[in-house]
Amino acid sequence: MRYIDPHIHMVSRTTDDYQRMALAGCVAITEPAFWAGYDRNSPQGFYDYYTLLTTQEPARAAAYGIKHYCWLCINPKEAEDPAFARDVIALISEFLDRPNVLGIGEIGLNKNSKNELIILEEQIALAAKYDQMILVHTPHLEDKLKGTKLIIDAIKRNGDIDPGRVLIDHVEEHTVNTVLDAGFWAGMTLYPETKCTPQRAADIIEMCGTERLWINSAGDWGPSDPLAVPKCRFEMARRGHTPETIDTISFENPKTFLSQCEKFAV
Ligand SMILES: [Zn+2]
Numbered sequence: 194m195r196y197i198d199p200h201i202h203m204v205s206r207t208t209d210d211y212q213r214m215a216l217a218g219c220v221a222i223t224e225p226a227f228w229a230g231y232d233r234n235s236p237q238g239f240y241d242y243y244t245l246l247t248t249q250e251p252a253r254a255a256a257y258g259i260k261h262y263c264w265l266c267i268n269p270k271e272a273e274d275p276a277f278a279r280d281v282i283a284l285i286s287e288f289l290d291r292p293n294v295l296g297i298g299e300i301g302l303n304k305n306s307k308n309e310l311i312i313l314e315e316q317i318a319l320a321a322k323y324d325q326m327i328l329v330h331t332p333h334l335e336d337k338l339k340g341t342k343l344i345i346d347a348i349k350r351n352g353d354i355d356p357g358r359v360l361i362d363h364v365e366e367h368t369v370n371t372v373l374d375a376g377f378w379a380g381m382t383l384y385p386e387t388k389c390t391p392q393r394a395a396d397i398i399e400m401c402g403t404e405r406l407w408i409n410s411a412g413d414w415g416p417s418d419p420l421a422v423p424k425c426r427f428e429m430a431r432r433g434h435t436p437e438t439i440d441t442i443s444f445e446n447p448k449t450f451l452s453q454c455e456k457f458a459v
Pocket of ligand 1: 200
């Protein structure tokens with residue numbers, strides 16, 4: 194069976210991971226711009242990162258038959274200095290026409306700080322200006338529910354963003370309904386032990402159904418598992434979910450959401 198991992202940071206994974214994912218049935222991934230494990234000291238560092246996400250990574254993925262797409266932004270963890278963040282944001286528009294760029298992401302909040310919120314609002318405005326889809330990061334560290342509500346309010350305040358073109362990621366049991374009830378798509382990030390495990394994700398699917406919901410690995414430089422999506426499919430099959438339900442959550446739903454950008458094809 195084929196699947197899409199719609200949130201994984203391959204820049205910090207090995208080429209062997211691409212091979213393992215391909216063998217497990219992965220046909221496409223999307224890679225949001227994020228914190229690379231260290232703070233970058235200059236906008237040029239982000240320029241080089243965007244270049245990598247739009248050139249080298251798609252080529253590395255293609256060698257294993259995996260289509261690579263990406264999202265561009267300055268992540269909230271590096272957005273504490275508004276002047277620096279604005280210099281980075283000014284670089285993004287020249288990359289938006291590249292063939293594998295799907296939109297703006299992963300924007301959001303990390304510590305729910307005032308400066309993070311200012312830069313979040315400016316990147317929501319950037320998405321509106323260029324009619325881009327949005328992928329949102331919700332905080333792990335501080336109050337996730339509070340951060341999720343602040344983000345939803347910021348998107349609604351803009352007025353030009355269709356919630357159906359926004360995916361709010363890293364939802365858990367206490368935030369998933371807030372996101373879905375407001376008309377957004379929701380992503381469940383599967384971590385090996387902490388946060389949302391494949392078992393907890395299967396529980397959430399059993400509570401909420403599969404409408405406007407997807408699963409992803411968010412594999413990155415930290416403890417994470419690039420095979421988390423096939424492992425969650427295995428957990429669902431073990432519980433007796435139908436192949437159709439498993440296909441919906443791990444292939445059809447991401448395909449439906451991502452296909453709102455005409456560049457996406459699987
Ligand atoms: Zn991420």
